[in-house]
Amino acid sequence: MLVLGIETSCDETSIALVNNNDVILNLVYSQIQTHKKFGGVVPEIAAREHLKKLPILFSQLVKETQIDINEIDGIAVTKGPGLIGALLVGVSFAKGLAIRYNKPLVGVNHIVGHVYANYLAYPELRPPYIVLMVSGGHTLILKVNESMHIKIIGRSVDDAVGEAFDKVARLLGLGYPGGPEIDRISKDGNPKTFGFPRPKMYDPDYDFSFSGLKTSVLYEIKRLKDAGIEELPIKDLAASAQEAMIDVLLHKTTKAAKDFGIENIVLAGGVAANSRLREKLAEYTLEFNFFIPPLEFCSDNAAMIARAGMALLEDGKNDGLGLEPSPNLFEMIGDEW
Ligand code: ATP
Ligand code: MG
Numbered sequence: 578m579l580v581l582g583i584e585t586s587c588d589e590t591s592i593a594l595v596n597n598n599d600v601i602l603n604l605v606y607s608q609i610q611t612h613k614k615f616g617g618v619v620p621e622i623a624a625r626e627h628l629k630k631l632p633i634l635f636s637q638l639v640k641e642t643q644i645d646i647n648e649i650d651g652i653a654v655t656k657g658p659g660l661i662g663a664l665l666v667g668v669s670f671a672k673g674l675a676i677r678y679n680k681p682l683v684g685v686n687h688i689v690g691h692v693y694a695n696y697l698a699y700p701e702l703r704p705p706y707i708v709l710m711v712s713g714g715h716t717l718i719l720k721v722n723e724s725m726h727i728k729i730i731g732r733s734v735d736d737a738v739g740e741a742f743d744k745v746a747r748l749l750g751l752g753y754p755g756g757p758e759i760d761r762i763s764k765d766g767n768p769k770t771f772g773f774p775r776p777k778m779y780d781p782d783y784d785f786s787f788s789g790l791k792t793s794v795l796y797e798i799k800r801l802k803d804a805g806i807e808e809l810p811i812k813d814l815a816a817s818a819q820e821a822m823i824d825v826l827l828h829k830t831t832k833a834a835k836d837f838g839i840e841n842i843v844l845a846g847g848v849a850a851n852s853r854l855r856e857k858l859a860e861y862t863l864e865f866n867f868f869i870p871p872l873e874f875c876s877d878n879a880a881m882i883a884r885a886g887m888a889l890l891e892d893g894k895n896d897g898l899g900l901e902p903s904p905n906l907f908e909m910i911g912d913e914w
């Protein structure tokens with residue numbers, strides 16, 4: 578099945594063509610340079626950038642793949658969760674194409690898209706599995722059962738882990754996005770220098786809390802400054818903060834897998850790029866199989882949306898022109914799909 582995918586939920590404008598588990602082309606335009614000077618994503622600017630870039634990327638896709646769009650079986654677009662203005666641009670563009678080419682159109686839950694990204698990297702992967710979905714907007718543990726039903730079994734009760742990386746980076750005077758910067762400088766730091774708290778680590782649930790970490794880092798910086806230390810041990814602070822986050826993520830994910838008797842663990846989202854996280858997985862490889870898709874399918878992209886939409890199109894689903902974006906999909910549809 579040949580599906581055109583469109584993703585505009587946050588700050589990546591992406592359009593892709595996917596044939597079953599094969600990605601023919603996945604074009605991703607990151608708006609990061611545009612938002613960098615504001616220290617975070619500005620929703621209004623994101624929407625405008627999507628509007629500018631989508632037609633350009635679509636023309637590029639047609640030109641590079643040489644595929645006649647009349648031959649596709651359907652169109653899949655992210656319907657949420659995400660920034661409402663940004664989502665509206667993608668959904669409207671997809672509707673335009675659905676009319677122009679007279680094709681079925683399905684709205685895809687962005688989180689479900691992240692789960693399906695794994696089939697692009699690992700076509701042999703079969704449920705059940707546990708997903709650790711870690712990005713700038715989400716920190717979730719998902720349980721995917723034999724029939725691909727997805728259940729959220731854990732989530733951050735406050736900040737997403739990527740957000741926590743970004744906030745700690747800002748405190749340390751590092752650039753945006755902070756995750757990759759913390760990752761980089763932590764390699765020369767000692768993760769044991771500062772014993773930052775690991776909230777909820779031993780709670781019986783699978784939830785997380787990351788908002789306290791930035792406060793702990795802030796207090797530590799203040800303490801060091803009050804003690805007359807002029808040059809802050811940035812690398813040790815970064816490495817210790819990173820270690821605290823990763824310890825909780827890995828402990829809770831493996832606990833979930835153990836509790837449900839599931840051997841396969843899948844990583845998704847931008848934070849899955851973290852080198853320390855990947856390194857520490859080695860401690861658990863005797864018990865579990867880990868699936869870590871390449872970063873192009875971990876961070877936001879339209880190929881994963883096309884692949885998830887394919888499952889809906891195969892079931893004969895067509896949302897047509899009635900499709901509406903929903904920024905808070907969790908509230909609307911609950912915890913299970
Ligand atoms: P969502 O997918 O939830 O809508 P998003 O688009 O912001 O949100 P991604 O693009 O998947 O999420 O991930 C971006 C986040 O990943 C940022 O917070 C960034 O700091 C973090 N990140 C990227 N690389 C690394 C890394 N190597 N280590 C830690 N964090 C990282
Ligand atoms: Mg992003």
Ligand code: FE
Nearest residue numbers: 687712876877
């Ligand atoms: Fe995402």
